[in-house]
Amino acid sequence: MKGTLAQVRSYERSVQLLMVNQFTINLGFYMLMPYLAAHLSGTLGLAGWIVGLVLGVRNFSQQGMFLVGGTLADRFGYKPMIVAGCLLRTVGFATLGLVDSLAALIAASAATGLAGALFNPAVRAYLAADAGERRVEAFALFNVFYQAGILLGPLVGMVLTGVDFRVTCLVAAGIFALLSIVQIRALPTRRADDSTRAMQGQDHDGVLAQWRGILANRPFLLFSGAMIGSYVLSFQVYLALPLEVRRLGGDGEFGTAAVAALFAVSGLSTIVGQTRVTAWCKAHYEPGEALTRGLAAMGLAFVPLLLATAVPVPDSGVSLWLLAAVPPMLAALLLAIGTMIVYPFEMDTIVRLSGDRLVATHYGLYNTICGIGITLGNLLTGAALDGARKAGMPALPWISLCALGLACAAAVYGLHRTGRLATPVAETQPVTA
DSSP states (O other): OHHHHHHHHTSOHHHHHHHHHHHHHHHHHHTTHHHHHHIIIIISOOOHHHHHHHHHHHHHHHHHHHHHHHHHHHHHOHHHHHHHHHHHHHHHHHHHHHOOOHHHHHHHHHHHHHHHHHHHHHHHHHHHHHHGGGHHHHHHHHHHHHHHHHHHHHHHHHHHHHHOHHHHHHHHHHHHHHHHHHHHHHSOOOOOOHHHHHHHTTTTSOHHHHHHHHHTOHHHHHHHHHHHHHHHHHGGGTTHHHHHHHHHHOSSHHHHHHHHHHHHHHHHHHHHHHHHHHHHHHHHOOHHHHHHHHHHHHHHTTHHHHHHTTSOOOSSSHHHHHHHHHHHHHHHHHHHHHHHHHHHHHHHHHHHHHTTSSHHHHHHHHHHHHHHHHHHHHHHHHHHHHHHHHHTOTTHHHHHHHHHHHHHHHHHHHHHHTTTTSOOHHHHSOOOO
16 A cells, blocks of 8 residues: 555646545545435335436436536636536535435436536546656556545445435535535646647637547547447446345345445455556556456456356355355456456547547547446346346356457457557647648
């Protein structure tokens, strides 16, 4: 941990602050969101479809507005969008804890989603700009702080929700309010310098013209499509793996503890190993090669679950507990390792494919594409899990997920071999009038 902190201190103040900000953002978000559904259905007594609507509005407003958020960040600067997102989430989280009308809950949920769409692309573009040639290492450190927030948030939320869910909402809102003040006072203003903006024509091109330019960036779109599977695979820590644990281990104390262990394995392994994995991969592989190997590792992460389907399911006892817990935990660990390999090079590749032009907008569109892919992928995964059980083919979902990871790895490898992941030539050529 000391080595990680020493690396953080080697960056500019703005980069350090962005990392701490992301930890705090995830801390506030994950102390509230895991317990929101229980509050809506239990305390407020809302029907299941209404709970799904409120949660779905948040996800839709965030995924659907990423492109707009990135565009605004490129137009008006990264800091205003980061601050605006944190202020909006302050209002949204406070409202979720204080209201009980459906209209107000939907509005608050939409506000929390829009907040994420405003600050996520801006944070990543800002980090990429100020980290310079050390982008890969900076994104590795960023992921450490990101995962630490995810790991700690639910624990804090569990304690606060034990008192009252409204307390959780108000504390989370207070965290975002404090974060907003800190960023207003301490985060330097950051936008592309005047010469770069003149070269890009950002002050003259309309938004639609800029979007058309990005949509004409074929390597970027191909890369975005190839990476969708990685997000579908990584999300299975929250979907397929917990469902498998509970299928075999039940919904009692053991099932709850085993699911918690899944999240702990995923988060702690990233906190401990991310910077080492990134340093090793950067020393041995080109970015495209590292991405290919990471995606392959994510696909192969489901092999332990595939092998477990060949083992007869015990009726009870320690053997059943081991079968319910060990293969999913191995899968979670392998998924975390694959993600550790992929994430820093993935973020760096987006910047390179953008040619350092409209970076936040590229991040926004990338997030939207992958967000749509996650939604469709989860629907298909859920259907596959249900269908496989009914058909007596428990191996089918794990075979499909393995195949998805290997297909994504093959697609990225193809882009790498054909030179489409390289820095665009136009980025390095002088601009003439």
